Amino acid sequence: MIIAAIENNILAIVAGTFTATIAAEDIEAQFNALTHFPDRRANTELADLAERLNLFAAYVVELWDKACAPIPEAEIEAFARRHVDLTRRYWAAEGRCMNWFITGPARFPVARNEKRMRISDARRADLKAHEATARNAVKRKAFPHGADDEPIRSGDPSAMQRIVTRIEELALSIDRMKAANAIIRRMEKDLATEEDMIAAVAENTGLSPDAAARGIKLAPWQSQRGFGTTNNRAELRRLQRRLAALAKMKERGTQSQEVDTSAGAVEIKENADMARIQLIFPDKPDEPTRRMLKANGFRWSPSQGAWQRHLNEAGRYAAQRVLKTISGASAA
Numbered sequence: 001m002i003i004a005a006i007e008n009n010i011l012a013i014v015a016g017t018f019t020a021t022i023a024a025e026d027i028e029a030q031f032n033a034l035t036h037f038p039d040r041r042a043n044t045e046l047a048d049l050a051e052r053l054n055l056f057a058a059y060v061v062e063l064w065d066k067a068c069a070p071i072p073e074a075e076i077e078a079f080a081r082r083h084v085d086l087t088r089r090y091w092a093a094e095g096r097c098m099n100w101f102i103t104g105p106a107r108f109p110v111a112r113n114e115k116r117m118r119i120s121d122a123r124r125a126d127l128k129a130h131e132a133t134a135r136n137a138v139k140r141k142a143f144p145h146g147a148d149d150e151p152i153r154s155g156d157p158s159a160m161q162r163i164v165t166r167i168e169e170l171a172l173s174i175d176r177m178k179a180a181n182a183i184i185r186r187m188e189k190d191l192a193t194e195e196d197m198i199a200a201v202a203e204n205t206g207l208s209p210d211a212a213a214r215g216i217k218l219a220p221w222q223s224q225r226g227f228g229t230t231n232n233r234a235e236l237r238r239l240q241r242r243l244a245a246l247a248k249m250k251e252r253g254t255q256s257q258e259v260d261t262s263a264g265a266v267e268i269k270e271n272a273d274m275a276r277i278q279l280i281f282p283d284k285p286d287e288p289t290r291r292m293l294k295a296n297g298f299r300w301s302p303s304q305g306a307w308q309r310h311l312n313e314a315g316r317y318a319a320q321r322v323l324k325t326i327s328g329a330s331a332a
Contacts, residue, residue: 001057004050011046016077020084030095033102049087053080063142079134086130090123154275163243170236176205177227184225261327268319270311277315278306289326296322
């Protein structure tokens with residue numbers, strides 16, 4: 001998706017209802033004290049802005065294609081509107097800086113220019129931070145429970161099925177590696193060549209020739225051929241424990257109780273659907289209580305109206321610790 005294009009040194013931006021036109025000659029004067037070629041600098045800045053806008057739009061389109069959902073033009077529009085504003089602020093800050101090669105060294109305001117350059121650097125950092133934050137935000141909206149290549153989140157409705165699938169894949173991989181190791185040991189005794197080993201392993205285990213070669217061809221620091229299964233076995237055990245914990249949590253279901261505290265009646269809720277333990281206050285907690293909540297790993301969720309963290313034994317213990325501190329008694 002192209003939302004920004006340059007023609008005749010004029011940048012035209014169209015993103016939803018947001019439109020903007022920026023000519024190089026309109027911003028050229030801001031770089032007069034920085035370079036002998038302010039026209040080139042102006043064109044470069046416009047090209048950089050267009051590239052950032054188009055790359056973000058392409059990123060959003062790619063994400064929503066993977067999510068099989070309509071392209072959110074409102075997200076692209078909001079990014080373009082805000083990013084153009086931040087870019088103008090950066091240009092304004094950059095325009096107050098000077099280069100003594102241009103202005104001349106005599107009585108050059110070094111200290112004042114250093115301060116202006118720090119401000120300009122901060123405005124440039126704002127651009128990078130805005131782009132990174134916007135990309136993370138749209139990715140969370142496209143995949144609220146995480147993409148397929150990301151860790152499995154407990155709040156994902158299909159988390160248990162995904163873990164089962166991963167367990168099956170790991171078990172199959174371990175079986176293939178064990179079969180490959182048996183073939184390698186037998187063929188080593190027969191003094192077979194590496195090429196013959198690779199062909200035999202690929203034919204009898206289902207591993208690709210490249211994967212087979214990684215366990216057969218020796219690196220300079222290796223002395224023994226074969227595939228190691230230690231890491232895969234450890235990951236398999238971890239996933240099995242996590243699956244059991246999730247199954248136990250789902251079986252227990254969502255539970256809730258109220259505890260009288262100095263901040264009023266606080267509801268402690270184990271939200272099994274979201275895999276979160278939540279503390280719901282009747283009113284906004286005071287500053288010391290908020291600091292204590294954050295220190296114990298709780299974060300405010302506007303959509304839930306609660307302070308929450310992951311639902312596990314550590315989360316339960318943290319919730320009890322917070323409630324004990326603000327009530328003077330341990331919650332049952």
